[in-house]
Amino acid sequence: MDTESYSPIVERITTSPIFKRLIRNFELYQKLYEKETDEKQKQVIKQRMAEVFLSDLSERSEDEEINKIKDLYKVITENMLVDCENGSFKCVKFIDLVGRSKVGERIVGELNYKPRTVIEDEQGRYEFVNEVITYNFKKDRDYISINIPPTSVVGTEQLILKVFEGFKAIAEELKSGQLEGVEKVKMVSWLFGKEFENKVKMIFGDNIKLEDFDGSDVREITHLALVYNSRALEKYLIAGVKPEVKYLEMTKDEFIKKFE
Numbered sequence: 001m002d003t004e005s006y007s008p009i010v011e012r013i014t015t016s017p018i019f020k021r022l023i024r025n026f027e028l029y030q031k032l033y034e035k036e037t038d039e040k041q042k043q044v045i046k047q048r049m050a051e052v053f054l055s056d057l058s059e060r061s062e063d064e065e066i067n068k069i070k071d072l073y074k075v076i077t078e079n080m081l082v083d084c085e086n087g088s089f090k091c092v093k094f095i096d097l098v099g100r101s102k103v104g105e106r107i108v109g110e111l112n113y114k115p116r117t118v119i120e121d122e123q124g125r126y127e128f129v130n131e132v133i134t135y136n137f138k139k140d141r142d143y144i145s146i147n148i149p150p151t152s153v154v155g156t157e158q159l160i161l162k163v164f165e166g167f168k169a170i171a172e173e174l175k176s177g178q179l180e181g182v183e184k185v186k187m188v189s190w191l192f193g194k195e196f197e198n199k200v201k202m203i204f205g206d207n208i209k210l211e212d213f214d215g216s217d218v219r220e221i222t223h224l225a226l227v228y229n230s231r232a233l234e235k236y237l238i239a240g241v242k243p244e245v246k247y248l249e250m251t252k253d254e255f256i257k258k259f260e
Contacts, residue, residue, distance in 0.1 A: 010099035012108045017152045019107070021228045023091045028230050030084035032237055045237045046085065052226045052233065053077050073103045132159060133166025143184035143249075146170065148191055150228045156199070163203055167259040175256050185255040188213050190225040190232070192246030204248070204258070213247035221245050 013019050029049050036042045057074040061067050076097045083089040098104045117128040124138035132151045137144045146167075153159050173179055192200055192210050201208060225232045225243040232243045250258070 009104040009108050010095060013095055013099055013104060016107075017154050018150045018228065019095075021150070021230070023094060024230050025227065025233050026080055026084055026089055026094065027091070028234060029081070029237065030087060030089045032234065033085055034087055044240075046081075048237050048240065049081060049084075052223065052236070053081065056223060069102050069106050072101055073098075076101070076103065129166040129169050130162055132162035133170070135170060137179055137182065139181070142181055143186050144170070144179060144182055146185060146187045148189055150224060160199065160203065164259070167203075167255075171256045171259040174252050175260060183252050185250045185252065187248045188215070188217055188221060188245060189248075190221055190243035190245050192248065193244045208248070210246040210248055213245045215247075218245050 029045075032045055033042060033049075036045060054074060054077060057070045057077065059070075061070070076094070079097070080089060080094050083093070098107065115128060115130040119126045123140075124136070126134065126136050128134050131153050132148060134147045134149060135144045136147065148163070151159070151162075153162050170185075174182060174185075200210070222242045222245060226236055227233075229243075235241045
């Protein structure tokens with residue numbers, strides 16, 4: 001990669017709150033690994049960290065270019081984990097290795113989606129409503145799935161404001177008939193767990209009903225939580241406890257009434 005394209009990529013990665021959270025989790029691992037004196041527990045922590053940060057990179061895609069990027073990122077990650085275990089992890093080294101590779105280009109590409117970006121195909125649409133909220137709608141279903149992916153928004157107050165803003169935009173789309181055939185709104189998230197109960201009620205009200213979820217998406221959802229949230233990762237590395245995933249369903253009319 002030439003220097004001209006390298007500098008903007010490194011700058012974008014360095015200033016990304018999402019990437020900063022990732023770095024904090026490597027630093028957390030280094031701290032926990034160094035602090036642990038029991039060798040058996042040390043190995044348990046090591047195995048759990050590898051499960052979180054390496055297992056997903058071993059899965060194959062139909063796109064060979066993606067597989068090449070995954071393999072490259074796996075090598076970088078393995079090196080960073082060894083550095084953590086040796087007490088020598090440096091975020092500047094991590095950023096440099098990522099920024100000088102195709103991995104950096106891929107990450108920056110994913111960070112560059114703007115609010116109200118819509119990706120449409122014959123099966124349906126995926127919309128980046130704002131910096132916090134996305135939704136997925138498939139034409140053969142009568143519902144949309146709302147998601148809260150890793151976000152660049154910093155601070156709880158700002159996050160909640162963006163959630164309300166995103167929900168209001170979706171309510172307007174539902175009310176206007178843009179999403180033809182949609183009768184329900186569904187959400188599955190680890191952010192519905194007990195430690196976030198007050199914030200969830202602040203958004204949805206005291207009478208909100210959340211259900212346990214054990215569907216096929218659980219692994220992907222908990223993986224994102226562990227990769228980008230330090231509290232979730234620390235709890236898992238030390239005690240083996242993964243974030244609980246909850247499920248919410250509302251009718252279209254209920255959602256519109258609540259958020260329009």
